[in-house]
């Protein structure tokens with residue numbers, strides 16, 4: 001099972017949850033990015049294109065578990081290189097969240113349900 005689990009989320013679809021306590025600064029999620037060529041990217045179905053991040057001329061496809069990390073306007077992790085790092089102490093059972101505004105995922109346009117006080121509600 002490991003340190004994190006993917007299961008149904010109250011925020012949106014599936015989510016990633018801590019399966020142990022994490023301390024601030026610890027790596028929570030290690031990405032499983034797959035590098036695609038432009039041609040491979042263009043042949044992806046639209047719903048897969050939501051999980052693409054551009055890095056220069058590379059197209060990086062987010063796989064599991066990182067694609068299931070939900071957005072929160074008050075996230076408990078920060079994307080650093082190819083990891084999500086805890087920005088606060090996270091307890092076992094808490095949902096792992098990141099800030100998609102910073103992570104610059106193109107084509108993303110969804111309603112945010114994170115419920116935090118500073119929620120921006122629409123993610124573009």
Ligand SMILES: [Zn+2]
Pocket residue numbers: 071072073074112113114115116118119120121
């Ligand atoms: Zn929000």
